[in-house]
Amino acid sequence: MNAEDNHVDLRVRRTRKLLWEALLDLIMEKDFETINIKELCDRAMVHRTTFYSHYQDKYDLLEQGMQAMYNEMTSLWPSPEKALAQFGWHTPPENFVHIYKHTAENRDFYHRMLCRPGVSSFRSQLSQYFLEYAQARFDRIDLPDSQVPAQAILRFIVGAMLELVTWWVESERPQSPEEMALYTLRLITYGVYPTLGIDPQSHNP
Amino acid sequence: MNAEDNHVDLRVRRTRKLLWEALLDLIMEKDFETINIKELCDRAMVHRTTFYSHYQDKYDLLEQGMQAMYNEMTSLWPSPEKALAQFGWHTPPENFVHIYKHTAENRDFYHRMLCRPGVSSFRSQLSQYFLEYAQARFDRIDLPDSQVPAQAILRFIVGAMLELVTWWVESERPQSPEEMALYTLRLITYGVYPTLGIDPQSHNP
DNA sequence: AAATTTAAACGACACATTGTAGAAAAAAGG
DNA sequence: CCTTTTTTCTACAATGTGTCGTTTAAATTT
Incomplete structure (x- = not known):
């Protein structure tokens, strides 16, 4: 989304994108609280340890995604x-x-x-x-x-x-x-x- | 709270009251989602297995308490x-x-x-x-x-x-x-x- | 195109939490 | 006081979390 994104390793961008999309997917199906990290990673086709190298926990992922939405809305x-x-x-x-x-x-x-x-x-x-x-x-x-x-x-x-x-x-x-x-x-x-x-x-x- | 409560075993009424008050206590201190059943029972001075003999999980307890509040408000x-x-x-x-x-x-x-x-x-x-x-x-x-x-x-x-x-x-x-x-x-x-x-x-x- | 660097995958681990079961102890209720 | 019910206790399996090295793969750089 940002211009700086191009300087970030392609794999990193892909991983983050996959994880966010998987979260959105799951959030349509069930309550956020009932989502666990294993199913999130399965959905994203990303290994669980990779998730942890990007985010602290599922709340961290959610927050970063929400931030992007706020920015889009208010910009x-x-x-x-x-x-x-x-x-x-x-x-x-x-x-x-x-x-x-x-x-x-x-x-x-x-x-x-x-x-x-x-x-x-x-x-x-x-x-x-x-x-x-x-x-x-x-x-x-x-x-x-x-x-x-x-x-x-x-x-x-x-x-x-x-x-x-x-x-x-x-x-x-x-x-x-x-x-x-x-x-x-x-x-x-x-x-x-x-x-x-x-x-x-x-x-x- | 109800009239029928007097027909319910004293221990049962006490246990439920203690658990609800412990939940209120904890809910003032931290986010509901981060509360776990062990600390809830410790606070209520009730054994964990006793909790499970009254409620399915913490959401069940919360819901029953909320219900009582709605009733008080709208009555x-x-x-x-x-x-x-x-x-x-x-x-x-x-x-x-x-x-x-x-x-x-x-x-x-x-x-x-x-x-x-x-x-x-x-x-x-x-x-x-x-x-x-x-x-x-x-x-x-x-x-x-x-x-x-x-x-x-x-x-x-x-x-x-x-x-x-x-x-x-x-x-x-x-x-x-x-x-x-x-x-x-x-x-x-x-x-x-x-x-x-x-x-x-x-x-x- | 090869070399370098970086990220992802993997398997294993310790740890905490959940929910259940059966038997013993305690305390209501009549 | 005796019966019934509830609570406690211990143990257990199952599941999820978060972290480590190591290996493998792939992107970036030269």
Whole structure:
């Protein structure tokens, strides 16, 4: 995936790729916790000792794979400034659109990671990423003093966002990413602004 | 907990109680997955073979304990009909209040189960309970034809709800359960109604 | 194309954990 | 106090983990 990958021994890249694909395969079939390293290696056609020369354990492998997914998803997001500049009540937000597109392209993966019960560490990590991004946007807006703490609002946004994505990933999805992005925007901001005491129609966040 | 418990051998009740408390203890200290049955039994001061005469494995124990928690939480909820009858924009919804109270009373447990990364199966099961209840309420409301599917709206509600509870459980919580219930109601319904094309102020859901 | 370097495969190992079985000891319950 | 039930105890097989040298194979370099 990276440019530096070409300098890495071909065998190493192949081994890692095989192990990751085997994990994805197995994760579609059974719960992550019930997967053991022997069956993972059998599936990957890699010797068990080779696995241990690359990863500490199965959690290590999972984490490195998840990291790659996060990077893919967020690498296309606009900066908070750009996102604010593009804001409009009838414009599907670019970052939301990317989220829906990316999850659709990797539907199997996200389905397994997010839908019930899924891998809890993935959900919470993703939630963390979303939170940081939302926080950065929030910091650039003038907010009135509210009884509801800003942190609670942010968590509301992230929780709603994640659950909508999860629903979309596991549903038949007649909606396009753009439609979903717009609905998501509305469900969230229509809720947030009046609660904070701002008129959503007159105010441009 | 149940009335029938008195007919059950004292030793059996004691053993189960000790094992559950030991699990709670350990779950505060480390990830559920890393807990093994030997250390659980040591903590509970119960022999390992005794554990196996009560439960299949640690997941079985966890599930039975979680079940008891769900029951405690939902046993106090009003029926969907009653909840609808009590609705008001300035009345903290009774079920929401119960949720915040119950989670506050069992804060350690919910903190461990919901906060990151938590036990994913608990979150998803709880989410399922919420969904069914919200569904039942939704079924009793006349909804206009909307581009946004009802299921997506329900998932939005549940996701937002759960995340707000999670935030509250892990925060310092200067807010009372009643306040949180009211904010939760507003964040959610202010977002839902306009998105569905209904004026929230004029419409009584 | 050959030489060098590096990674993968192999078999063996110690170790921990799981889940089960049967007999002895302990403690409820009536 | 006697019967019944549960718990403890010891032992066991089965499975999975993580680590070592050594050998084999294949990629990279010259």
